[in-house]
Amino acid sequence: MSLKKVTQVKADRGFKIWDIAVYAFLAALIAALFAAFVFVRGGTPLESVVITVGFGEEQRTVCAYDFVSGRLDISDPERVEVLSDDDSALKLVFHAGETEYNEILIDKAAVSVRVTNANCPALNCVYTAAITSGSSPPIICATHAMIISSGSVSGSVIW
Numbered sequence: 655m656s657l658k659k660v661t662q663v664k665a666d667r668g669f670k671i672w673d674i675a676v677y678a679f680l681a682a683l684i685a686a687l688f689a690a691f692v693f694v695r696g697g698t699p700l701e702s703v704v705i706t707v708g709f710g711e712e713q714r715t716v717c718a719y720d721f722v723s724g725r726l727d728i729s730d731p732e733r734v735e736v737l738s739d740d741d742s743a744l745k746l747v748f749h750a751g752e753t754e755y756n757e758i759l760i761d762k763a764a765v766s767v768r769v770t771n772a773n774c775p776a777l778n779c780v781y782t783a784a785i786t787s788g789s790s791p792p793i794i795c796a797t798h799a800m801i802i803s804s805g806s807v808s809g810s811v812i813w
Contacts, residue, residue: 698788702805703767707733709799721765750798767802769793
């Protein structure tokens with residue numbers, strides 16, 4: 655490199671005003687995309703939930719609730735008992751045996767489902783986050799072989 659070129663590079667500033675404008679635009683674009691993907695919940699609305707017992711091929715539906723129509727279908731009354739039903743919430747008990755149970759709260763106002771109490775040793779089902787959208791992960795109690803999931807899979811209703 656010639657001495658003239660070295661002098662020119664030294665005299666030239668590192669950033670020009672247009673460079674700073676482009677970098678500021680890119681930083682704002684990255685921040686907006688980050689906010690859109692992290693803070694905005696884009697899950698499908700929760701239309702129904704299904705409570706099943708068993709795993710794999712032995713899995714069968716014992717109860718289903720449709721948030722749209724407000725309809726509760728209990729297909730196995732020995733397994734599912736309604737504790738209370740009012741305008742804002744529905745409380746159910748899932749019986750896994752004579753003494754084993756899971757208490758389930760279907761919040762009609764908040765359109766969510768969660769397990770509030772259980773007598774399994776791990777209590778993973780109680781500490782699992784509530785199902786709030788069609789894309790929420792299921793609530794599983796492995797001890798009692800109970801699964802609560804959103805009623806839609808790939809846009810179709812299970813029951």
